[in-house]
Amino acid sequence: MVIATLCGMGFGTSMMLKLYIDDILKAEGIKAETSPWDLGSFKGNKADIVVAPVDMEPHLRDYPAKIVLIKNLVDKAEIKEKILKAIRELS
Amino acid sequence: MQLEDLLIKNTIAARLLLSTREEIIQKAGELLVEADMVEPRYIQAMKRVLDELGPYCVIAPGIALLHARPEDGVKQACLSLITLQYPVKFGHSTNDPVDIVFTLGAKDKQGHIEALAELAGYLSKEKFLQMIRACENSQALQKAIFDYIKSRK
Numbered sequence: 001m002v003i004a005t006l007c008g009m010g011f012g013t014s015m016m017l018k019l020y021i022d023d024i025l026k027a028e029g030i031k032a033e034t035s036p037w038d039l040g041s042f043k044g045n046k047a048d049i050v051v052a053p054v055d056m057e058p059h060l061r062d063y064p065a066k067i068v069l070i071k072n073l074v075d076k077a078e079i080k081e082k083i084l085k086a087i088r089e090l091s
Numbered sequence: 092m093q094l095e096d097l098l099i100k101n102t103i104a105a106r107l108l109l110s111t112r113e114e115i116i117q118k119a120g121e122l123l124v125e126a127d128m129v130e131p132r133y134i135q136a137m138k139r140v141l142d143e144l145g146p147y148c149v150i151a152p153g154i155a156l157l158h159a160r161p162e163d164g165v166k167q168a169c170l171s172l173i174t175l176q177y178p179v180k181f182g183h184s185t186n187d188p189v190d191i192v193f194t195l196g197a198k199d200k201q202g203h204i205e206a207l208a209e210l211a212g213y214l215s216k217e218k219f220l221q222m223i224r225a226c227e228n229s230q231a232l233q234k235a236i237f238d239y240i241k242s243r244k
Contacts (some may be wrong), residue, residue, distance in 0.1 A: 009140070009158065012149070012197070013156060013201040015207060019204075019211055052147075054185060056145070056147050072152060074154070
């Protein structure tokens with residue numbers, strides 16, 4: 001499974017999201033490849049799940065992946081609930 | 092690089108009176124310019140990023156993480172922190188208003204990651220945020236945050 005985390009530049013917010021998600025997946029024993037991207041470079045790439053800040057939603061409409069939108073990017077509980085739900089729905 | 096290396100003491104300031112997000116970016120940028128961490132053009136670059144990509148930089152309720160690109164004039168990897176006397180709206184759908192602002196200058200895409208992971212861990216702790224918000228002046232905030240980091244090691 002490929003999980004892409006997105007932000008505007010690919011090394012701040014998206015990196016923080018990747019770090020949280022890696023922790024969550026490790027604790028749950030789920031194997032996935034997580035990588036941070038900036039919105040511009042990501043377009044055209046493939047991912048099973050795209051995780052992004054909620055305000056990026058207008059840029060992600062019609063994207064061929066499961067989109068997970070996060071409101072509070074430092075709230076591990078919110079990220080965990082949403083990412084695990086997305087993974088369950090895909091498997 | 093660890094958080095205490097990335098965080099620049101002279102660029103930590105508490106309870107500033109700023110009333111728009113443009114003023115906040117300007118002030119946060121100036122602190123990094125004065126500390127010789129970024130070139131002045133970095134400030135314009137941060138404003139451009141916010142205009143182009145929207146207010147997603149408000150990463151959590153009340154907390155913004157501002158930055159532009161390494162090639163926008165970063166001299167040294169750095170992080171500043173300012174708190175605001177009165178919270179300011181950035182235009183975010185759920186996390187407004189903002190009273191804690193971190194400003195990152197990254198030298199490349201990798202060097203700051205360990206420090207950022209450390210910061211992400213602290214930002215998810217209500218106690219850490221309360222501590223930051225309780226500091227009434229810059230000196231107190233500088234001391235409190237470095238003491239906190241030290242106590243977690």
